[in-house]
Amino acid sequence: MGVAGHNDPLLGETTCGSLLQQLQLIWDEVGESDDDRDKMLLQLEQECLDVYRRKVDQASSSRARLLQQLANSKSELTRLLSSLGELSISGVIVPDKTTGTIKEQLAATSPFLEQLCRKKEKRVKEFADVQLQIQTIRGEIAGTLQVGDHLEMPHVNEDDLSMKKLNEFLFELQALQKEKSDRLHKILDFVSSVHDLCSVLGMDFLATVTEVHPSLIDSVGAHSKSVSDETISRLSKMVTELKEEKVKRLGKIQALASQLTDLWNLMDATVEERQLFDHVTCNMSSTLDRVTVPGALALDVIDQAEHEVERLDQLKASRMKDIAFKRQTELEDIYAQAHIAIDTSAARDRILSVIDSSMFEPSELLADMENQILKAKEEASSRKDILEKVDRWMLACEEESWLEDYSRVRKICHVTLSLSPF
Numbered sequence: 001m002g003v004a005g006h007n008d009p010l011l012g013e014t015t016c017g018s019l020l021q022q023l024q025l026i027w028d029e030v031g032e033s034d035d036d037r038d039k040m041l042l043q044l045e046q047e048c049l050d051v052y053r054r055k056v057d058q059a060s061s062s063r064a065r066l067l068q069q070l071a072n073s074k075s076e077l078t079r080l081l082s083s084l085g086e087l088s089i090s091g092v093i094v095p096d097k098t099t100g101t102i103k104e105q106l107a108a109t110s111p112f113l114e115q116l117c118r119k120k121e122k123r124v125k126e127f128a129d130v131q132l133q134i135q136t137i138r139g140e141i142a143g144t145l146q147v148g149d150h151l152e153m154p155h156v157n158e159d160d161l162s163m164k165k166l167n168e169f170l171f172e173l174q175a176l177q178k179e180k181s182d183r184l185h186k187i188l189d190f191v192s193s194v195h196d197l198c199s200v201l202g203m204d205f206l207a208t209v210t211e212v213h214p215s216l217i218d219s220v221g222a223h224s225k226s227v228s229d230e231t232i233s234r235l236s237k238m239v240t241e242l243k244e245e246k247v248k249r250l251g252k253i254q255a256l257a258s259q260l261t262d263l264w265n266l267m268d269a270t271v272e273e274r275q276l277f278d279h280v281t282c283n284m285s286s287t288l289d290r291v292t293v294p295g296a297l298a299l300d301v302i303d304q305a306e307h308e309v310e311r312l313d314q315l316k317a318s319r320m321k322d323i324a325f326k327r328q329t330e331l332e333d334i335y336a337q338a339h340i341a342i343d344t345s346a347a348r349d350r351i352l353s354v355i356d357s358s359m360f361e362p363s364e365l366l367a368d369m370e371n372q373i374l375k376a377k378e379e380a381s382s383r384k385d386i387l388e389k390v391d392r393w394m395l396a397c398e399e400e401s402w403l404e405d406y407s408r409v410r411k412i413c414h415v416t417l418s419l420s421p422f
Contacts, residue, residue: 066102073109080116084123085162123161128153130169137176141183143228183227190235191216197242200291201249202298212238249297250288256305257284263312266323266366280305320365324351327369331376338380 027037100108131154139145191209198205209216212234213226257280264274274281280301283291291297316323328347335342354365 063102066106070102070106070109073106073113077109077113077116080113080120083158083161084116084119085160085164120158120161123166124156124158126166127156127161127169130166130173131156134169134173134176137173137180140227141176141180141229143226143230180227183232184225186232187216187225187227187235190232190239193239194235194242196292197239197246199294200297201242201245202295202300203242208238246291246297247288249299249302250283250286250291252302253280253297253305254284254286256302256309257281259309260305260312263309263316267312267316267319277305277308321352321355324355324365324369327366327373331369331373334373334376334380338376338383340376340379340383 032040132151135151135154136145139151145151194209195205197203198208206217213231215225216231216235257277260277261281261284263269279293279296283296295301325348328344328351331347332342332344351365
């Protein structure tokens, strides 16, 4: 009954003393012996010690963790500063030692660490972007990276993220960008040359340049064109081959133009007939650089000229008798003007005999007659002075004869008038 009427200590402030007092009251009511009470108090003391010990151990572990965390933070701070190559953040110098409690030291270090982490992330991204561009341009120059291919983001060495190192990469990137730009200009010059040469030669530019690399067509942006060593080498080789082809075709066109002109002159071709091949003969004396008209050296133009030469050659053979006699007449006129007697009948018979011969070659006959005309002109030129003197002498003789005739007629008229009765 006494226990039931005792005030419950939980209703007021509970302390170790109040609890021990309550325990004593309970033991009194129960009637516990002093030995049992000593045992229970000893047990209670041991349990209290165990609780305190656990709390101390927990506090010690917590302190150790905080100390390790502080040490890690300081180590990370030092590592980041070293990696970034900086001794301060945003103008605030990070102290070498931090005073105060462990938590105060952690609180003081955390802001700098967070700033450095953010700066590190930003710097790593900058390094990765620059290195990616460097690897891309290197791949494009080496030809190991095709246009439009994408590389994976490169691994960045986080041990050195200093501005000095970043500037070294930036300098390397600028050098590669300049090299790429120079290569691009060289390629565009080559492509322009290929375009001009294909235009003159009548070739398909797109098909020709695509053989080197598909990215070289005009529809592809300049920065997407291949700039590899192989592309430059193949373009250079193509330009050289096209120039050689241009030289070859120009030589053939000029030879054909010369043949056409000779045949036209030989057969007295009309102006209209000659105008049909003005696009061929206009380049007869042109230099290589001056032949720029599109299609001027196309294969079909050469074929047309060859067919016309072949046609005129055949026509020349069928008209050789008229042509030869025309040349013979020209030869006879030269000899006649030079007052040189020749056997014209025999010469014409010889021409007919040659033409009727199975070994007849029109070009040889005409060449022989041209030589005869040339020699006749030389011989006539050598007689020019003598002939001029003869002409003057004959003119004088004619004048003297005319004067004698005039004098004689005048005398006759005078006698007749004197004998007249009127």
